[in-house]
Amino acid sequence: MRDMFSTIAPKYDLITRVFSYGMDQRWKRLAVRSAMLPARARVLDLACGTGDFAKLVAQVSPETSVTAADLTETMLRLSKLRQVVCADAALLPFADDCFDAVFVGYGLRNFPRLTVAIDEVRRVLKPGGVLVSLDFFLPSRRWLRRFYLAYLYAQGAFWGLILHRRARVYTYIPDSLQSFLSAKEFSNVLEKMQFAGVTARPFILGGIAVHRAKKPSSNSAR
Numbered sequence: 001m002r003d004m005f006s007t008i009a010p011k012y013d014l015i016t017r018v019f020s021y022g023m024d025q026r027w028k029r030l031a032v033r034s035a036m037l038p039a040r041a042r043v044l045d046l047a048c049g050t051g052d053f054a055k056l057v058a059q060v061s062p063e064t065s066v067t068a069a070d071l072t073e074t075m076l077r078l079s080k081l082r083q084v085v086c087a088d089a090a091l092l093p094f095a096d097d098c099f100d101a102v103f104v105g106y107g108l109r110n111f112p113r114l115t116v117a118i119d120e121v122r123r124v125l126k127p128g129g130v131l132v133s134l135d136f137f138l139p140s141r142r143w144l145r146r147f148y149l150a151y152l153y154a155q156g157a158f159w160g161l162i163l164h165r166r167a168r169v170y171t172y173i174p175d176s177l178q179s180f181l182s183a184k185e186f187s188n189v190l191e192k193m194q195f196a197g198v199t200a201r202p203f204i205l206g207g208i209a210v211h212r213a214k215k216p217s218s219n220s221a222r
């Protein structure tokens with residue numbers, strides 16, 4: 001995982017804009033607004049990559065304290081952010097109940113142990129804090145699913161050949177998506193893992209979604 005993301009890191013921002021036809025920043029801005037951050041919030045950008053969420057949060061509310069964490073050191077270096085931590089989402093080096101919001105951009109799908117990472121997010125969130133995720137999902141309709149995966153393979157192979165002379169560099173997106181979930185199924189996972197008020201905003205026919213989920217104020221259930 002680390003090797004793959006180190007390879008693509010220098011071209012990561014370009015490819016994100018190209019793959020999303022420029023819509024990625026709009027989705028991320030919407031995700032940041034949906035968090036409804038309190039004044040002087042503490043925020044974690046998990047699997048931050050080059051730190052888009054951290055930078056957008058800092059723009060929108062400059063008094064917020066933003067920490068960015070990622071497994072890949074090259075990504076953290078390219079982010080040029082000051083408060084960065086190299087960490088695995090499955091074992092976060094943060095205290096319980098310390099963040100008002102955790103943003104995860106295109107990260108959850110890549111975590112080998114999804115529920116362990118979600119548990120960790122829940123642990124580090126303050127009661128009442130929110131998880132906001134932007135990710136790829138399998139469209140609910142079966143025919144659309146097949147078309148979407150085929151499209152992502154073709155797009156990934158094309159840009160892999162153009163930018164790296166290797167067709168498989170960007171096909172990690174459909175590779176990881178194949179065995180992932182629909183946006184609705186992911187909402188169900190969050191609810192089962194005791195998040196409250198789970199909402200999902202789908203884009204491009206459910207192929208992308210922004211989820212928002214709250215850690216309940218009472219910390220009793222786990």
Ligand SMILES: C[S@@+](CC[C@H](N)C(=O)[O-])C[C@H]1O[C@@H](n2cnc3c(N)ncnc32)[C@H](O)[C@@H]1O
Pocket residue numbers: 001002005016046047048049050051052053069070071072075087088089090104105106107110111112
């Ligand atoms: C597709 S990039 C997303 C970057 C950024 N969040 C964005 O929205 O554009 C996925 C990132 O997840 C990181 N990552 C993958 N597995 C991880 C893990 N187990 N723990 C932390 N970060 C991980 C990768 O290093 C990579 O930077």
